[in-house]
Amino acid sequence: MFRFRLDGSTGVPPYLQLVHQVRQSLLLGYLLQGDRLPTVKDVAGDLAINPNTVVKAYRQLEHEGLAAGRPGQGTFITGSLSPDPPGAPGAQQALRESLEKWLRDAEDAGLSDDAVTALIAVARHDVNKEKV
């Protein structure tokens, strides 16, 4: 049986942690198409969490096309995640090159590694905000 874990200190909502763990396992090949995810009762009883949290997580996975519920049988992995990011190989190569150029520019401007990481975090936050 696939066992989940819960980290109370990350601040990430429990249901998202479950979704991430499934995605992660798919990427690493620990979960394969056709595998059955543990029942809501098993997860709730294993982690001592609200069963609705598990239901939410499984629904999210269904929404992302990664899993599907079969009535009376359980929830099964239906999708897969390739280790390669989406998009055409050419587009990905271009992104990679512009990223490396940007990093060199940042270094020339005198930014430390920490400053670069902070800048990326702020920029990502602003971009995500535009979506709210």
Next chain:
Amino acid sequence: MIWVSWRQHRAQAIACLGLLVALTVYAIVLGTSMRTAFSHDDLAGCLARSQGTSCQGAVQAFTNKFGTLVNVAFWAVLLIAPGLIGVLVGAPLIASELEYGTWRLAWSQTVPRTRWLATKLALVTGGLVLFGAAATAVITWYRAPMDRLTGHFLHNIYDFEGPVLTAYILAAFGFAVLAGLLIRRSIPAMIVAFVPWLAIRLVVEFVFRPRFMTPLTLHQVSCTNGCGAGLGSVPQITGRIGDWVLNIGHGHGITYQPADRFWHFQFIEAGIFVALAAAALGATIWLVHRRAA
């Protein structure tokens, strides 16, 4: 609910049974010995002929042999024993539930607390009545030979040869259950219940009992032997065994309660203590019912 009441009082029931067994063993040993002595000296025949006046020597010998054992030590214990038994059983009944918080378990099951209490009280009261009746029967049986000399109207015999013994226990029990509810702690409740019980017990016995019915007065007495009253006199100064002589007033006559009033007095006094028990237990049930509201 019956099983629950039984299980919660099982230890107490076993203790009372043990007490009863010990009492019975003691009674059989002493009682057999008394009966042997009684028939050996043909005291029965003498009493039938002369109410004891003609065999003072044998009477003296008998009472000397069995008197102190039977009367003094027993009376001290038996005065407080019914009270102790009543408070030991009654005080923890509600108090322990409140003290240890188990009322939150007991009263949140599907049985309303008044039914819980009423069933418990009924069962435990029934048990105490059985105990009291058995103890009374045992004591009455073994004392029978001695009673033929002294009657059973005298203070320290009356207290345990009729319904009063059971009534004393029930009154102490009722006071203790109520005290347990009000004080919420078992041991303090025992004390708070016992002290008034004892006070009432003594007041009823020494102040009211002589006056349950108007005493009779005897002015002329021809007395040859045993010209006194109480345990040592066989017969009493009234000339009969079993009378309760209240006062020998020189010039005013002798006031006494005749022997045939014994049962009347027993039921009056038992009635007083049973009424006290009922009042205390009734108040307890009413208060428990009101506590939720």
Next chain:
Amino acid sequence: MTDDTDSSTPALQADRLGRRYGRVWGLRDCTLTVPAGAIAGLVGPNGAGKTTLLQMIIGLLQPTEGQVSVFGQTSHADAAATLARVSFVAQDHPLYRDFSVADMFHLGRAMNPSWDQELAQERMDRLGIPLKRKVKHLSGGQQAQISLTMALAKRAPLLVLDEPVSSLDPVARLEFMRDVMATAADTGLTVLIASHVVSELERFCDWLIVLTSGHVQIAGPVDGLIAEHRLLTIPRATPDAELPGLRIHRTDSDRHSTALVRADPARLAARLRPGWQADPVGFEQLVMAYLQHRPQTAAADDPVLAAARPGPAAKEVTR
């Protein structure tokens, strides 16, 4: 599970529920709903009125005003119908220490027509607790499990837990709550957990009630409540009046302030100013803010707030 409940009957409905002790109100003007199947957390400091509220739900205490109903039926103190609908595990899990485990179950059977002896037995087998052992010889965690078993075997549709794990070590805590969650998943049991330890509740609860000083500060579904709140980072000088929605809690630093506000999400987005930052609030932050919250007057034009906030402040309208 009783047959007279359908999914639309709330498990719990309180209407202006109150209880007075002498002259002091232990609980006042309590109005809330908990839907069937929810796992609700009742949070508040000691003395806030949690136990009073629980006892009125269970039937151990009669309300002074208002009423509370469980699955559509009004709770009356000391009535068998009320007592039958709720299973209760009191704080510190009281048990009769001289009883054996089997004796405790016998009591359960004798005092509850709905008792499920098979369930009790099965739990003991799974937990490895011998039936003949006396309660006083069990560990604290095992005693808590016995108390829980007594409650679960009663098979009532609502389970009320009063500070269930405060006296237990961490492993015992986990075991206890695992069983509660698994049972809830299995049977759709509605659970109400009273606690003053906020950090532990997030993983259990999908419904939240915050109680302070005898009044409900907030009550509702966790997801919905979190969606209706934002943590704003604003310049220190910004007055409360300019904040979108109702200001629940504010922390001021030298140059900036952090304010927790409650508002309709669309209105919030519309009234955000440049230079302000809006972040979602976490469960624990939300609860802590309401535990410290002093009710204010409502913004008259915000319908979400007028409907949302119970208590005396809702009656006052200024501006």
